[in-house]
Amino acid sequence: MGTHDVDAFEFCRKQELRSGEASVAGFVRLAAETLDSSGVIRWSVQGGSDGRGHLQMDLHVAGTVSLRCQRCLGPMQHQIDSHAVVIVAADDESADELDLQLADEPVEVIVGSTALDLLTLVEDEALLALPPAPRHEQCTGDSQAVAPAEKKESPFAVLGKLKR
Numbered sequence: 001m002g003t004h005d006v007d008a009f010e011f012c013r014k015q016e017l018r019s020g021e022a023s024v025a026g027f028v029r030l031a032a033e034t035l036d037s038s039g040v041i042r043w044s045v046q047g048g049s050d051g052r053g054h055l056q057m058d059l060h061v062a063g064t065v066s067l068r069c070q071r072c073l074g075p076m077q078h079q080i081d082s083h084a085v086v087i088v089a090a091d092d093e094s095a096d097e098l099d100l101q102l103a104d105e106p107v108e109v110i111v112g113s114t115a116l117d118l119l120t121l122v123e124d125e126a127l128l129a130l131p132p133a134p135r136h137e138q139c140t141g142d143s144q145a146v147a148p149a150e151k152k153e154s155p156f157a158v159l160g161k162l163k164r
């Protein structure tokens with residue numbers, strides 16, 4: 001880690017491209033969200049601008065991580081395949097302005113730096129791509145996380161029995 005520090009402004013102006021692969025285990029925050037830190041994240045970042053003078057990075061993050069199914073508590077594989085446009089603001093002030101200006105657009109705004117770690121961006125995006133409550137698409141396991149509601153007899157059924 002640390003080998004992917006770039007000058008964010010230069011990176012965008014020169015339309016540079018970086019890509020790589022990194023093991024999930026190397027991302028401390030991401031690994032903590034997974035079941036066993038297994039898997040590899042493939043990523044790419046393309047520098048550029050949005051045509052309105054804003055510097056931006058096109059971010060792609062893909063890979064498979066293992067999560068715990070919240071229904072059966074068994075392991076499950078989750079495919080991340082995520083794309084984000086990250087607008088690089090010059091400073092805090094312009095970041096706030098851009099946040100307002102671009103509030104309706106599917107972009108993220110960050111404050112640029114001359115030593116921006118691209119892998120931090122990659123990790124942020126991977127974290128955003130995790131489902132809040134992972135579940136097998138077709139979960140066949142018994143529910144343990146959420147105990148099934150016990151079938152209680154309705155008070156009316158009890159009354160019905162009493163009448164009999």
Ligand SMILES: [Zn+2]
Nearest residue numbers: 069072136139
């Ligand atoms: Zn499951």
